[in-house]
Amino acid sequence: MKIREPVGPCIDCGKMVYCVSGFLNGIVLDNHNIRCYDCHEEMEGLEKEEGE
Ligand SMILES: [Zn+2]
Numbered sequence: 001m002k003i004r005e006p007v008g009p010c011i012d013c014g015k016m017v018y019c020v021s022g023f024l025n026g027i028v029l030d031n032h033n034i035r036c037y038d039c040h041e042e043m044e045g046l047e048k049e050e051g052e
Pocket residue numbers: 010011012013014015035036037038039040
């Protein structure tokens with residue numbers, strides 16, 4: 001059984017971020033804002049600027 005609790009909206013896309021079975025579907029930033037993994041990965045991709 002999975003417990004799925006809404007934690008708060010992503011600060012970037014506004015999508016609700018859930019805590020599923022104790023695992024947060026995103027990251028909590030220093031200022032207590034929440035960012036979903038989709039946006040987080042996008043940010044990391046931009047920071048790395050690896051290109052292809
Ligand atoms: Zn997002």
